[in-house]
Amino acid sequence: MTQQQTFLFLQPHPSRFGSRLVRHMRSLGVRCLVINFSLGDWICTFGLGARNYVGKVRNWRDYLERFVDENNITDIVYYADQRPYHRIARSVARHRGLNVYAYEFGYFRPDWITLERGGMGVFSHFPNDPEQIRELAKDIEFDEPDTFYPYQFKDEAFFEVIYHLVPFFFPYLFPHYRKDRYYNPLLDYLSYIPRLLRSKANDRKAQSAVEALVAEDVPFFVVAMQMQSDYQIRRASPYTHLSEMITEVVDSFVDHAPENSKLVFKLHPLDNGYENWPKVISNYAEQKGCSDRLLVIDGSNLQTLYKHGSGVIVINSTAGLSALVSNLPVKTLGTAIFDVPEVTFQGELDAFWTEGHAPDPETFAALSKLLKASVQVKGNFFTREGQNAAIPEFARRIMTGDVNSYGAYVEPPPRLKRAKQVGVPITYEG
Numbered sequence: 001m002t003q004q005q006t007f008l009f010l011q012p013h014p015s016r017f018g019s020r021l022v023r024h025m026r027s028l029g030v031r032c033l034v035i036n037f038s039l040g041d042w043i044c045t046f047g048l049g050a051r052n053y054v055g056k057v058r059n060w061r062d063y064l065e066r067f068v069d070e071n072n073i074t075d076i077v078y079y080a081d082q083r084p085y086h087r088i089a090r091s092v093a094r095h096r097g098l099n100v101y102a103y104e105f106g107y108f109r110p111d112w113i114t115l116e117r118g119g120m121g122v123f124s125h126f127p128n129d130p131e132q133i134r135e136l137a138k139d140i141e142f143d144e145p146d147t148f149y150p151y152q153f154k155d156e157a158f159f160e161v162i163y164h165l166v167p168f169f170f171p172y173l174f175p176h177y178r179k180d181r182y183y184n185p186l187l188d189y190l191s192y193i194p195r196l197l198r199s200k201a202n203d204r205k206a207q208s209a210v211e212a213l214v215a216e217d218v219p220f221f222v223v224a225m226q227m228q229s230d231y232q233i234r235r236a237s238p239y240t241h242l243s244e245m246i247t248e249v250v251d252s253f254v255d256h257a258p259e260n261s262k263l264v265f266k267l268h269p270l271d272n273g274y275e276n277w278p279k280v281i282s283n284y285a286e287q288k289g290c291s292d293r294l295l296v297i298d299g300s301n302l303q304t305l306y307k308h309g310s311g312v313i314v315i316n317s318t319a320g321l322s323a324l325v326s327n328l329p330v331k332t333l334g335t336a337i338f339d340v341p342e343v344t345f346q347g348e349l350d351a352f353w354t355e356g357h358a359p360d361p362e363t364f365a366a367l368s369k370l371l372k373a374s375v376q377v378k379g380n381f382f383t384r385e386g387q388n389a390a391i392p393e394f395a396r397r398i399m400t401g402d403v404n405s406y407g408a409y410v411e412p413p414p415r416l417k418r419a420k421q422v423g424v425p426i427t428y429e430g
Contacts, residue, residue, distance in 0.1 A: 005399070006031045006071060010078035010089055012044050013103070014163035017381040017391070018079065019045050025395050033071060037085055038177045039170055040163035053085075056176040061088050068096065075099040077398060081120040082231040084178045090119055101398050106376055107318050107337060108368075111149040113377045113390050117403040119413065121236040121316070122335050122424055125404055126375060128414040130342040130363045136407045137366035142373040149379055149386035156382055161189055182229035188272055195273040195298075203299030210300045213262065219310040220262040220295075221353065223249055224302065224319035227268050228275055237315045237334030238423035245333060246281055248349070249313060254290050257353035263290075264305060267298045268317075311356045313349075320344070324364055329356030335419045340367055374408035 007025065009032060012018025022032045022045075034050035036042045042052070055063060067073070076093050078086045081102040093100035102120045106112025118125045127133055164185040167177060181188065195202075213220060226233055228242050239245050246265075253263050265281050278296045285294040302319060303326070306312070312323035316336035323330050324343060331352040332339040342360040345352050377397070379390025397403045419426055 004072070005074050006033065007075045007077055007398070008067070008071070008073045009034045009045075010076065010086060011037060011041055011080070011083055013079040013381045014040065014044060014159040015381045016044070016159075017387055019048055020387055021391050021394060022048055024391050025399065028395070028399075030395075030399060033073070035067070036174075038167040038174050038179075040167050042173075043162060043166060044159070052174070054174055054176065057084055057088075057178045060085055061092060064089060064092050065096075068092065068098070073098065075101065075398065077101045077103070079103055080180075080231065081123065082235040083180045090123070094118075099398075099401065101403060103394070105318075105381075107321055107371055108376060109318055109322075110151065111378065111380050111386060112372070113379055113381065113394065114375055115377050115394060115397060115403055116375045117401075117409060121232060121337075122415055122419045122426055123413050124337050124415060125409045125411060125413050126337055126371070127408060127410045128340055130340055130360075130366075132410075133340065133370055134363060134366045137370040137373075140369055140373050140406055142369055144372060145378045145389075147378070147389070149383060149389060151380055151382040151386065159382075165189065180231075182234070183272070183274060188229070188274065191272045191274040195271070199299070206297035206299030207304075209295060209297055210264075210304055213264070213295060214304075214308045216262075218260050218262055219258060220264055220308075221253070221257065221311045221313060222302075222305045222309045222323075223263065223265045223313045224317050224323075225265055225268050225271065225277065226315055226317050227271050229272075232316050232334065234425070236336075236419070236424060239315070239334075242275070242277070243280055245315060246277075247284060248333075250281075250284055250288055250290065250294070252349045253293075253353065254288050256350045261293070261310065261353070263294050264309075265294070265296045266300070266302060266305065267296070271298075311352065313352070324359050325368075327358045329358055331356065334422070335415050335424055337371070337415075338367065339415075343367055370406060370408055374405045375403070 009022055025032050034045050034048050036045060036050045036052045076089050076098060090100050100118060102116055104114045104120060106114050116124055164181060168185045233239060267277055281296050285291045302322060306323055306326040306328055309328060311329040312320060313331050314320040315334040316332055320330045320332060320336060321338050329345055331345045331349060342363040345356045347355060377390050377394050380386030
């Protein structure tokens, strides 16, 4: 770290993680500035002396460039790489040669945080070449921490609801704020209520269905569903709506999967139920005449499915990483950091049903080690213990530039070319 460093923090994770990180770095003598865009940001950064940007998104670039010049900003840090303001910030940083760091939930769940330099997802600079990954990982001495930092749904939901609902009901202080929610926040959260009320019954039903499926002793493939609101769907996949993925997978399954095999759609545990995926999937299966070969479950445990399954399909969910840990064949349909040759299936979906292969053990071990050593920080956003574990290491890495370390930084981002080939919407500015 040099005395000239000045960090600009933009929208934080909806928790106390961001404010505690800034306070920690300030206690070390680091100059840290903060800009808010919404009342939710203001709540999460209360007491930090943050500036409030109340202009329109189209004027944000000019404002940010002036702010960078006037305050000698050297580093920009934000949560969630694809928020509208952050896409512009990444572009400004790229053109001005500034360091930019994006953080998100960990690739390995639940008690890791992802921290990458230059962008995430499509814009991740993490290497994609298996030979390079093996070479970089071979000399890393990395002892994975054996401490776990679990958290409960209520820990995650509390700040999440406050962060998004307060600006919804009180938009007056930030009248031009560009929301990044796919759904209306009020409808989004209200739609959770019926699903939460049915969650125990749904889980029992799902568990019984999985037990019956395992008892059949037939090959089956798992589709790990993601949430329609996930930016990884909208910005790192060729789909505008998950129904497009559903029809593609079912069509391919009917035409190319072994006739005695079955297909299991596992709903995301935090899905709000707004889209009614069980009905959407079941109706399409009926149209295709494969209802007897298709199962939709809302509950149970992925690990139970992975223990007996023949393969896993994801768009880019970290559920794919968990499947690889279980030594299962994995096919990604979008852009994912773990979609690496020799690790995931690189052929077309139609071929996956019969040609899918387990990950190469050496390459996947190297990938896991390099990921954890270079772009993963142990801890979590929600609990005091998880924050205490993550914040000092998080701060150390961005203060010293020790992010994407051990050579795990490739220029240009290696996934851009593939993303363009599969039709992923790519913009730097939104």
